[in-house]
Amino acid sequence: MYLKELSEIRGVSGNEVRVVTFLKEMIKELPVKPDSIKEDHLGNLMCLRKGKDSTKTAVLMAHTDEVGLMVTRIEEDGRLLARPLGGVDTRVMLGKRVLIGDDDIPAVISYKAIHNQKDPLKSPPRWSDIKIDTGLGDKKTVEKRIQIGDTISFDTRFEEYDNRYVGKAFDDRAGCSMLLRMMHEMEETPEHNIVFAFVVQEETGLRGSGMVLKHFHPDAVLVIEGTTAGDNPELKEARWSTHLDNGPAVNYLQGGYAIDRRLFEVVLQTARENKIPFQLKGRTVGSTDTSRTARSFYGAPGAVVNVPSRYIHSPVSVMSKTDFENTYKLARAVINNKNFVRVSYDPKTRGA
Amino acid sequence: MKELIKKLVEVSSPSGREDSIRETIINELEGYVDEYRVDAIGNLIVRKAGSAENPKKILLDGHADEIGVVITNIDKDGFLRIDPVGGVNPLMLLGAVMRFRSKSDGSVIRGIVSFESETARDLQNNYKNPSFDNLFLDIGATSKPDAQEKVSIGQFGTYDAGFIDQGKRLISKAMDDRIACAIIVQLFRIIENPVNDLYGVFSVQEEVGIVGASVAGYDIMPDMAIAIDVTGNSDTPKGFKRMDLQLGKGPAIKIKDRASISDRKVVDALMEAAEENNIPYQPEVLIFGGTNAHGYQLTRSGIPSGTLSIVSRYVHSPHEMVDYDDVINAVELLKRVVEKKS
Numbered sequence: 001m002y003l004k005e006l007s008e009i010r011g012v013s014g015n016e017v018r019v020v021t022f023l024k025e026m027i028k029e030l031p032v033k034p035d036s037i038k039e040d041h042l043g044n045l046m047c048l049r050k051g052k053d054s055t056k057t058a059v060l061m062a063h064t065d066e067v068g069l070m071v072t073r074i075e076e077d078g079r080l081l082a083r084p085l086g087g088v089d090t091r092v093m094l095g096k097r098v099l100i101g102d103d104d105i106p107a108v109i110s111y112k113a114i115h116n117q118k119d120p121l122k123s124p125p126r127w128s129d130i131k132i133d134t135g136l137g138d139k140k141t142v143e144k145r146i147q148i149g150d151t152i153s154f155d156t157r158f159e160e161y162d163n164r165y166v167g168k169a170f171d172d173r174a175g176c177s178m179l180l181r182m183m184h185e186m187e188e189t190p191e192h193n194i195v196f197a198f199v200v201q202e203e204t205g206l207r208g209s210g211m212v213l214k215h216f217h218p219d220a221v222l223v224i225e226g227t228t229a230g231d232n233p234e235l236k237e238a239r240w241s242t243h244l245d246n247g248p249a250v251n252y253l254q255g256g257y258a259i260d261r262r263l264f265e266v267v268l269q270t271a272r273e274n275k276i277p278f279q280l281k282g283r284t285v286g287s288t289d290t291s292r293t294a295r296s297f298y299g300a301p302g303a304v305v306n307v308p309s310r311y312i313h314s315p316v317s318v319m320s321k322t323d324f325e326n327t328y329k330l331a332r333a334v335i336n337n338k339n340f341v342r343v344s345y346d347p348k349t350r351g352a
Numbered sequence: 353m354k355e356l357i358k359k360l361v362e363v364s365s366p367s368g369r370e371d372s373i374r375e376t377i378i379n380e381l382e383g384y385v386d387e388y389r390v391d392a393i394g395n396l397i398v399r400k401a402g403s404a405e406n407p408k409k410i411l412l413d414g415h416a417d418e419i420g421v422v423i424t425n426i427d428k429d430g431f432l433r434i435d436p437v438g439g440v441n442p443l444m445l446l447g448a449v450m451r452f453r454s455k456s457d458g459s460v461i462r463g464i465v466s467f468e469s470e471t472a473r474d475l476q477n478n479y480k481n482p483s484f485d486n487l488f489l490d491i492g493a494t495s496k497p498d499a500q501e502k503v504s505i506g507q508f509g510t511y512d513a514g515f516i517d518q519g520k521r522l523i524s525k526a527m528d529d530r531i532a533c534a535i536i537v538q539l540f541r542i543i544e545n546p547v548n549d550l551y552g553v554f555s556v557q558e559e560v561g562i563v564g565a566s567v568a569g570y571d572i573m574p575d576m577a578i579a580i581d582v583t584g585n586s587d588t589p590k591g592f593k594r595m596d597l598q599l600g601k602g603p604a605i606k607i608k609d610r611a612s613i614s615d616r617k618v619v620d621a622l623m624e625a626a627e628e629n630n631i632p633y634q635p636e637v638l639i640f641g642g643t644n645a646h647g648y649q650l651t652r653s654g655i656p657s658g659t660l661s662i663v664s665r666y667v668h669s670p671h672e673m674v675d676y677d678d679v680i681n682a683v684e685l686l687k688r689v690v691e692k693k694s
Contacts, residue, residue: 219392238425238433239485252506253422253437256561258368260393264506280505282424284435291561295647299393299567345374345390 012068062175063202086203101150175224210296227306247277256291260301366420414532415558430493438559532580565647602632611642618658
C-alpha cells in the first residue's frame, strides 16, 4: 500500500521527516485509529493498537530512512563533493541522477571521463573523485540554493513490470508500506498489543530503533526489511543471499545478533501452517534493527522477515510482487500469532 | 574444580543457542543460590544476598555462549556451506571436527571442513587465503535428502573437541568463556556469607557483539561489574612482543583492551585484594579484543566495570589452553573481593 509514494519520497538517514509526515497523513485516514501515537526526539513514530490481552506486546518494525549522500563541500566551479550516509558503493553512483536538499534540486553525478583514466575499472572511484554537477553555476550561485549538510537522494521513478516492482529505497519503504497496510486492514482488536514502529537512522548504524524500548516493553520484535538478493546467475547458488520469487527470506544470524531461536521457530511454523512459501537467507553479513533492540534497555528477542530485493543500496532495486505479498502475509500471521509473544525461556528446554 | 570445568566446556552452545549451557549451569548451582531467573533475551541471572545492612550489588559476568558456525546452504550432493558465529578464523576449521545436533533424533552429527579447489593452484590459494566463501562442510551425507534429514539451514554448531587435562594446563574448546562460568559457579558454591549482594550473570551472545551484558547491567544496576573472560598471551615461541601475559602467573587484571578502559576503582579493588591476600596477578593491557565490560560500562549511567582475565593460548581455536592455578587463583581473588567490607 502506497509503495509507489513511499519509494519515491526522499528520506535519507537523519532526514526522514517527509516519510514520517506522509505516514502520519495516511494514519489519519485509517478506518480504525491507533489507541496512541508517539513520536520521539529522534523522529521515531510509534503507533499502539491495544489488544484483548494487554499484558503482551509485539513490536512490528520498519525503518523510514534510506541510503544516500550528504553535501560536504562546494567547489569553486560549483560542483559538489559528498559523503555517503549508509552503505553506498561509489561504483553504483556514476552518471546517476540525484535530488539535493529541501528544494529537490536535480543534479548528475559526474566522474573523470573514461578515456582519461588509466585503469578505469580496476578499483572503485573514491568519494573524493565523485563530483556532483547541478549545472546551476559557480560556487556563489550554488550556495544560494544548496548548503553543506544537505542530503542527496537517488532520483528514481517507481515502476511496475509484470511481476516486478522497480524503484529506489525498497530498503525499507517496503517494510513501511506493509506496516501501513496492516494498520489499515486491522479492523478488529488484535489478540495482544501491537506497536507499529517506524524508526529512523537504521542505515547509519541502527541508531533509532533502540529508543522504542524506552516507551514499550515488548515480548518480541518483528522487523520487516528489504534485503539483498545477490542471486546473479553467474554466482554459485550456495553464495546467493536470497532469490527473487522464492518467498519471504527469514534470518537466523546477522551482524551483531543471532536471531532468537524460539521466535525463528515461530516464524517458520507460522509460514508452514499458513502455507506461505519462504526461504532462509543464505548470507549472515549485514544487520537489522533487531541487533539494536535485543541489547537496548531490558532487551527484547527479535526475528526478521525480508522481501528479497536485487541491486539494493543502489539507485534502482527490483522486487517480486509475489514475494512482497507473501512477506506481508507472513508478517501479519506472525505478529498476530499468540505464540510470538509467549516465548519464555524454560531452563529445561534443550536447544538446537 | 576440573570436573566442573570439563562439564561446562563440553556443552555445545554457540551464540544465540545457549539453552543447553544455561540448563547445565542451573543444575550445577542447585542449592547454592538464593534465586535465579532468565531474562527476555536469555541471560541467566543468579543471586546470593549479602549480609551488610545496605548491601551493594556486585555483578560477576561470564558469557555462556561460545563461537561456532551456522549452516547456510545444503547443495545437491549433500555438502554444506557455513558462516561463522562470532570470530572464527576459517584457517582454524581446516582439520577441525564440527558438531551439530540431529534434527530427527537429537544425536550428535559431526562434520569436517575442506576447501574447494578445481586445480592444484586453487587449492594452494585457498589454503593461503582461507575464506568461508571457499570452504565446505562434509557430514558424510550421501545425498541432499540424506543431509536434510540430519541438519537444516539455519542450524548452529560448534567445534567438537573435548576436555584435555594435562595436569597444570587444561585444554578444550570453549574455554572462552566457560572457564569464567566455572569460576563463577565455583565461587557461588564456596562463598558462605557475602557482604554485598552477589549477582552472577551467564550472559548470551557476547561473541557476536556483546549483546547480553548491556541488558543485564540495565536490569540489575550493579554498583560494580566484573567481566571474567579469557585473554591473549605472549609466552609462546615468537609470541606477541608488545604485551606481557603468561600462563601460570596469576589471573590478569585488565587495564585496557580495544573495547574498554577498566574503571580505576575496579582495578584497584582487584589489585588490593590480590596483594592483601598474596594472590598472584598480572596487570593486563591487551592490544586487541574486548569483553562484556564494554557492555556494562555503556549502560545505565555507566556502571563501574572491569575485567578479570584468564590468560589463554590459542583462543577461538578448537583447543584453547589455560593454566589451572590461574583459575584457582581467580576464584580466590574474586572471593576476597566480594567478601571485603567496603
